[in-house]
Amino acid sequence: MRFKVFKNTVLLFVLGMISCGNFSKKKVDGLKTEYKTPQTNTQQAIIVVGANQTDAYLPLLKGKRVGVVANQTSVIFKVKSSYTHLVDSLVSLNINVKTVYAPEHGFRGTADAGEHIKDGVDTKTGVPIVSLYGDNKKPKPEQLKNIDIMIFDIQDVGARFYTYISSLHYVMEACAEANIPVLILDRPNPNGHYVDGPILEIEHKSFVGMHPIPVVHGMTIGEYATMINGEKWLKNGVQCELKIISIKNYTHQTNYSLPIKPSPNLPNDASINLYPSLCFFEGTNVSVGRGTHTQFQVFGSPFLDKSIFKYSFTPKPNEGAKSPPNQDKICYGMDLSNEKKITELNLNWLISAYKNTINKADFFNSFFTKLAGTKKLQQQIEAGLTETEIKASWQQGLISFKKTRNKYLIYK
Incomplete structure (x- = not known):
């Protein structure tokens, strides 16, 4: 399976159309009141997230029935203090968005951690919403029957137990089985500057940890998706057709302040x-x-x-x-x-x-x-081991993981 990474410039004309659309702009109300550009050692560089690179993916959506896995972080940034939601933008451009698939915390991102999310209809766009949390973590075949291409655009925070990467797994698996390509609009990982923690043991696999990776994996959603595919972690070793719109002007050492809360209990x-x-x-x-x-x-x-x-x-x-x-x-x-x-x-x-x-x-x-x-971490703490002693027990696993991780990095 070849992974296709699209690296294109922002189409200013299309963005101009979006910003002049009939839907309302929203002010960034999350972690910062302005969408500020990160500093580099020599100059100020603007991080351009995948969603903003409309010229790279709008042609892939024309004439297609589109599904979107999204939440409140799935936005196109407009000016320093505003943005439009990806779904609103696509609908305004007459992209045929058939279904929105909502992960933990819901499509608009206000539900409690672990709260049951119900299927429904988005009141703003009229697009049906299918919950991917609770009993329906993996889209069912009948929930994908009218979809030609699936977009995945969610801000992650780089921890194994943050469940959006588990939703990513199940979406990729369902789409692979249905021969539906997945288009990932990549975003920076605010904890992408380090890798740490015990490697998950498969017997303890759950929705808060599905793969043999450390607690902090140091990858973006796009990179992580390529690892899921490459390591054949999907059921029966199936592989998903991936198209990734990569981030511009980003490395894993780039400071990135999230402009929107990724979930209700991560406010800053x-x-x-x-x-x-x-x-x-x-x-x-x-x-x-x-x-x-x-x-x-x-x-x-x-x-x-x-x-x-x-x-x-x-x-x-x-x-x-x-x-x-x-x-x-x-x-x-x-x-x-x-x-x-x-x-x-x-x-x-x-x-x-x-x-x-x-x-x-x-x-x-x-x-x-x-x-x-x-189980070892609890046992080590109960036995009175120090942080240094506990971390020493992780090192061989981390060395092995980093070698594997390096094969899938888009950003160094």
Whole structure:
């Protein structure tokens, strides 16, 4: 299977048409109030995401029945402070969008983590929506029968347990079985600057970890899709026809601040950077700030020693957390919102919390092994190993993974 990577310039005329369309522009309301260009050592370079390179993919869609896997991050950036949703843009250009397929958190991105997403119709465009979360993670043949080409355009954050790459797997698998090509509009990975964590053991495969990769994989959605194909991870070793619109002016060391929240509980750059390290707490009785305005920037629980953990917060229901863990209980822990950007997983917060919890037997739950992808991490923490000792046990797996990863990198 040849992977086709399209690297074209932005078609200004088409973008002008889109920006002058009848649908409304939206102001970027996520992590930053402006879509700012990243700095390089010598000049200011503009990152051009796949969705903005309309000249590269609009010809592929003309006369086709199109499916789109999308959420609130699936946008075409217009000027510094506005954007249009990809689906709205395609519909305005008379592209025949037959179905939108919505991953976790839904098409517009407001549902709780783990909340059941229902099928329906997008009120703005009238396009039918099929949920790819809950019991229907893989599109059924009848849900693809009117599709000639599938677009996948979702902002990822580079962690194995962030479920959009699991949705990617199932979409590719279903499309491969139905002989439908998949067009990926690539976006930067804000945690693409490092690779770290234990390799998932296949016996612990789940929707929060489907492949033998580390917790932080250091790949974009486009690169990851080529790895899924190349390593023949799809059912029965089938391979999907892929077309990737790659990012311009991007490397894995390029700083990228997400202009739109990738999910309700990742509200800013700090939360996205801390997410791979703090998500382990989701497999314990410790809160990571769901039900506060500092989600994935704090941790704490009613069961931690408050003489050691001076910071406190009380989770309350809010957007993205209708019933947060430890709701209405005072949680003692740490505020990490001002931490410097990390470039490796931090286990010391998890180890410290375990050492200073009231009842160690109640600290971990069964979800922890799914997040870790192995039973060994819990066993190592319970045995009193240090972060250095634990990380040493990952190194052979990471060396092997990086060799495999290197075959599929589009951006160095």
